[in-house]
Amino acid sequence: MLEVQAVRHLTPLMLRVTLAGDDLEGFISPGYGDHIKLFFSPLGEEPVLPTLGPDGVTFPEGRPRPEMRDYTPRKYHAATNTLDVDFVLHGDGPASSWAAQAAVGQKLVIGGPRGSMIVPDAFDWYLLAGDETALPAIGRRLEELPASSKVTAVIEVAGKEEEQTFDTKANVEIIWVHRNGLEPGNNDLLLRKIESLSLPEGDCYAFIASESGVSKAIREHLVDKRGLNNEWIKASGYWLRGVADAHEPH
Template sequence: MTDFTTTSASITPDRTPRRVRHELRFRQLTVKTVQRVTPHLIRITLTGDDLAGFTSLGFDDHAKIFFPDTATGQLTLPTVGPDGPVWPASGRPTMRDYTPRRYDASANTLELDFALHDAGPATQWAEQAKPGDILGVGGPRGSFIVPTGFDWHLLIGDDTALPAIARRLAELPAGARVVVLAEVDSEADRIPFETQAELTLQWVHRNGVEPGLSPVLLDALEAMKLPPGDFHAWVGCESAIAKALRAHLVGERGANPKWTRASGYWRRGAAATHDTHDE
């Protein structure tokens, strides 16, 4: 008699990412606490009645952050129309995309980490922020959920990607294997990570080189010995560097293009950009 029973060990886990859409909402929130985590990272904790129902299911979700007018302190938010945001005649505020680092429904708080890369409006606001200040948050409009059932996981990023890396590490289950390659300016800019997964962590430092100009991420990846097996690779950093890292992973290291997600979280010389490198 032939036994056609399939054992659990032989079942290939579902590795298909899925997208989830969320109701579009715009919230006016209040700064609860401000923490200087490292010399180049400020953590802002927000709260407010509008925060109820906030949803962020993907570790690299992006919420749209709306900053108050620097002259008047007034915060302008759109309303939700049938085709998306509807702006008042007074115009639009300064906006940037940020990853929600942690949402605590029971405490009614939302944490955002601001990487201090330049003297732009987001950095200026974060450095001056104090409890009681207001900030607008829109979305996330959707989540991209990456399964955890790979042989191992690779996360690569600079300061701007630390919140997403922290979220992914926190959600990976015990027994998962993960390699993290993270770029910051110096040893003083390292942050602790919490995870149940088996973590191999390598920090690389720019040592004063302007962000977006240092080759340390690509140099370290090229020198890194990667584990065997099927892996999901995630990259988040300056756009040109993210594209080069993805090209190396797919072209030289055998990464499956369908399991390689690279994003330009920012682009040198440009403001308010977010690039996706799929090819």
């Protein structure tokens, strides 16, 4: 059970919520692709902690079951025992609706992360690609990679106003792709941009996170046309167009 300590806009559509609480003590999330579970009670209702038993997570009888969504733990600050979580304000859904009204002092229940995938820093270069839903994971990865790393990042956002800056030591080329009014997840802008790039030589580890169909298409291009090792590609569907609460790792 955590409490909102701060709320601030990173961009017009990206909101950072800083959570605090004694329950965070010793929080561990070593993988940039980790997910925590956020529990959203109906607005106006005080959240309650579930209990974890042999049948999984259970909630008190007589209380509506909260909506649950997966989010990237953007950054844990051990010195202040706080956790940053970034939300895309897309106007619908329990997470976006909660974030849009989040205020200091409000409570939020989180769980996890359940497990981490650690990618070694031994590859010749890294490809990070995704839309704004992947920005927390991509941003975290850029900030955590050592100075010896070479990275190409291709990121699709609504427009120039949604671009972010990152404090990174790595040798990074960031390519922003602007939708300029096109529908998220229903365009091939990200794929076309990657197809047009002259990519570095050597062993690459690729992380792709976006709408499910887009991620699949990019994976197929990287394997079939670029010759990348399929085992060195993590392509996730962070959302599925037209389906609520869809998160499909691939």
